[in-house]
Amino acid sequence: MKYGTKAKYISYMAIMLALIVVLSIFEGALCAALLLPPGVKPGLGNIVIMFALFFIGKKQAFCLNVLKGLFALITRGVTAGILSLCGGLLSMCVIILLMLIFKEKISYMLLSIAGAIAHNMGQLVMASIIINSSFALYYFPVLIVSGAVMGSLTGILLKTLMPVLKYPLKEVGK
Amino acid sequence: MEKRNFFNKKDIVIITLIILAGIFLMYFMPEGRGSRALIIYNGKEIDSLPLDKDMIYHPDVNENVEIEIKDGRVRFVRSDCPDKICVNTGWLEKAGQSAVCLPNRLSVTVSGGKDDIEGEI
Structure with a gap:
């Protein structure tokens, strides 16, 4: 790395994390305003994590995921932190797996949807373990549908935001 | 640069x-x-039992009443009341369902389901 590039890179990652935090807060307010059922949410923060995964690298996306979970832990408590982390990591694993299996034949749209559904599943399974009851699993189908719909939405948003997010990448030499 | 498409035509089929x-x-x-059976005596909740653990339960207030939990359902098995309405109500499993034994002032109400994961996710 050239002199100064590392600093630029660090600030770029910091901006990414800041974006995730702001989007999470915005999403919380949005869900409350629209009276969406529990667990049905757009997953706006995942746009940034997906972008990191697709265009920056797996390691960076993993870091952002962990930091996002940590942020939820600090602001919304232990349960929310664990749920956020489980959802985020499962979602990332599924996307990476699909990218390995289908190579470039699978579209960003499908990856986004698969990620959203995996995110929901991860949270649901963890929630069942936490409340020590398998009955939460009846919620499974609701989350599949919401994952498909919200995943499409975040996919479209990702496509729209791509040029903006990508612009500073040249600066850090990626 | 990446060769991956943003959207393939066959995606519509998969999403649908x-x-x-x-x-x-x-x-x-x-x-x-x-997810839970609430045992209510005289309008007050005296016990809350998880529906995912099979058990036979006798309320402290009346040992002649037997309540059974099995396979996520709950019912009155025996009661010393004359009308046996509580026993005849049979199994309860959905949130909000309840069986009442008026002579003994006892009732069982199923709670949980959706409410349980509200706020958790």
């Missing part, structure tokens, strides 16, 4: 299939299955 599968499952899943 996923949504249809979800709706199909939604139709078959028992909506609002309960």
Whole structure:
């Protein structure tokens, strides 16, 4: 790395994390305003994590995921932190797996949807373990549908935001 | 640079299939299955039992009443009341269902289901 590039890179990652935090807060307010059922949410923060995964690298996306979970832990408590982390990591694993299996034949749209559904599943399974009851699993189908719909939405948003997010990448030499 | 497309035509088919599968499952899943049986005596909750642990329960206030929990359902098995309405109500499993034994001032109400994961996710 050239002199100064590392600093630029660090600030770029910091901006990414800041974006995730702001989007999470915005999403919380949005869900409350629209009276969406529990667990049905757009997953706006995942746009940034997906972008990191697709265009920056797996390691960076993993870091952002962990930091996002940590942020939820600090602001919304232990349960929310664990749920956020489980959802985020499962979602990332599924996307990476699909990218390995289908190579470039699978579209960003499908990856986004698969990620959203995996995110929901991860949270649901963890929630069942936490409340020590398998009955939460009846919620499974609701989350599949919401994952498909919200995943499409975040996919479209990702496509729209791509040029903006990508612009500073040249600066850090990626 | 990446060669991956943003959207392939066949994606529409896959997305539709996923949504249809979800709706199909939604139709078959028992909506609002309960997770706990609340034992209520004289209008006050005296006990709360998890529905996922099979057990036989006798309320402290009346040992002649037997309540059974099995396979996520709950029922009055025996009661010393004359009318046996509580026993005849049979199994309860959905949130909000209840069986009442008026002579003994005892009732069982199923709670949970949707309310349980509200706020958790």
